[in-house]
Amino acid sequence: MNPRKIKMPYLVVLGILFFSFHFYFLFLTDTDLADLIYLDVLLVLGIGSFLAYDDWCDRRHIQQKERLLEKEELISPMLAPYLDQEILEHDLWVLRKEIDACYELDHEKEDEMAKWVHEIKVPLAALGLLNEKVNDQKLRLELKEQIERINQSLASMLVSMRLTSPVLDLQIKPVSLATCVKTSIKNNQFFLIRSQFEIHLGNLEEVVYTDQQWLIYVLDQLIANAIKYAEDSPYLAFESVRQEKGIALKIIDHGEGIRVEDISRIFEKGYTGMNKHNGMYKSTGMGLYFVHKILTHLGHGIEVTSQIGGPTCFTIHFMDNRDYFNL
Known part of the structure; x- marks a missing residue:
């Protein structure tokens, strides 16, 4: 904001007071003209001093702003009463530079x-x-x-x-559910065979619009969870179902199950639930958190139904988003 604009209302008020003062003493009182001139001189000196001080403040502000504009740091807090476009553009440039530096550092670490x-x-x-x-x-x-x-x-x-990472790389394209499921099973085949899992593949002929690598990772996590908490005669079943607004992929396993009070929180970061599990694995509570985060980025939904000692069913909902991605 221009400092002169800040002072303008005060100058208007002084002008009104000045003319009101003259009107009062000229027409409403018997004041001598010499006294009025003397008072006018005092008023002019007062207003002149005010304007001189105001101009000095403006010059000092301009000098301070020019000095601060040369620095590569935020300056708006130091010039808060006198913000203008030039100051805001400078701070925006500084913030962009800091963001770029953080992004570069994060990229180097990655x-x-x-x-x-x-x-x-x-x-x-x-x-x-x-x-x-x-x-x-x-x-x-x-x-x-x-x-x-x-x-x-x-x-x-x-x-x-x-x-x-600040930027999540997504490659949305038509993807076969059968290909993703079979790839994920292959990724986990050692542990599935070791745990003697029985695998059931239902209808997986549907094609969805998603990122194949991210979806395979999601399935890897769900299969890994089924392996971790498997009990006697473990099995995994996969089946796709066409719905009114898209396609649902169901992943069903029979293991410990999930307590009712835990279901609403299993996708929270670090949440491990109240189950004692089978004593073989230490849960970190990050797997399902990553699953939910990835599916959110992809625009897919996920829900789970389960009961202790019974089957657990994770359902991934794929919306028909071809028009959104111009596919």
């Missing part, structure tokens, strides 16, 4: 972490080959299980970095 993950996969692959030479079958399976767990943890780390 690149470093991705590089580390890919580098660690080389000795892991070598370890897997060496493990094949172990004669003790029980020991070989135990080592392979731990190697697979490390690989899954590394994959989750990469996904979590991508999720926390």
Whole structure:
């Protein structure tokens, strides 16, 4: 805001008072003209002093603003009473620069972490080959299980970095549900076989519009949950159902089940529920949180029904969004 505009109302008020003063003494009193002139001189000196001081303040403000505009920091708090477009544009430029710097730093950290993950996969692959030479079958399976767990943890780390990135890379296109489900089953085949899961594939001929890699990761997490909390005679069933406004993919497993009071909170970050689980796994409460976050980014919905000791059904809702993506 221009400082002169701030002072203008005061000058108008002074002008009105000045003319009212003259009108009063000239027409309503018997004041001598010499006294009136003397008072006028005092008024002119007072107003002149005010204007001189006002001009000095304006010059000082302009000098301060020019000095601050050369700095690469926010200056609006220091010039709050005198904000103008130039100050706001300067602060906007500073904020954009800070955001760009944070984004660049975040990108560098992500690149470093991705590089580390890919580098660690080389000795892991070598370890897997060496493990094949172990004669003790029980020991070989135990080592392979731990190697697979490390690989899954590394994959989750990469996904979590991508999720926390300022820009989420999405490639929306027609995707076969059958392809995604089979790929995810293959990703988890070691643990599914180890746990002796029975797999049922229903109708999966539907095609949905989504990001294939993200959807496969979501299915990986849901399958991993089913494996973690499996009980006797575990099974997994997959089936797609066409609905009025889109397609639903149902993932059904039979494990511990989820308490009624936990269902509304299972997608919260870090929430592990009240179940004691089977004692084999330590839950972090992040898997389903990532699932919900990814599906929200993709524009899909998810709901769950379950009961303790009974089947648990996760349903992913795919809206018919072809028009939205111009597909």
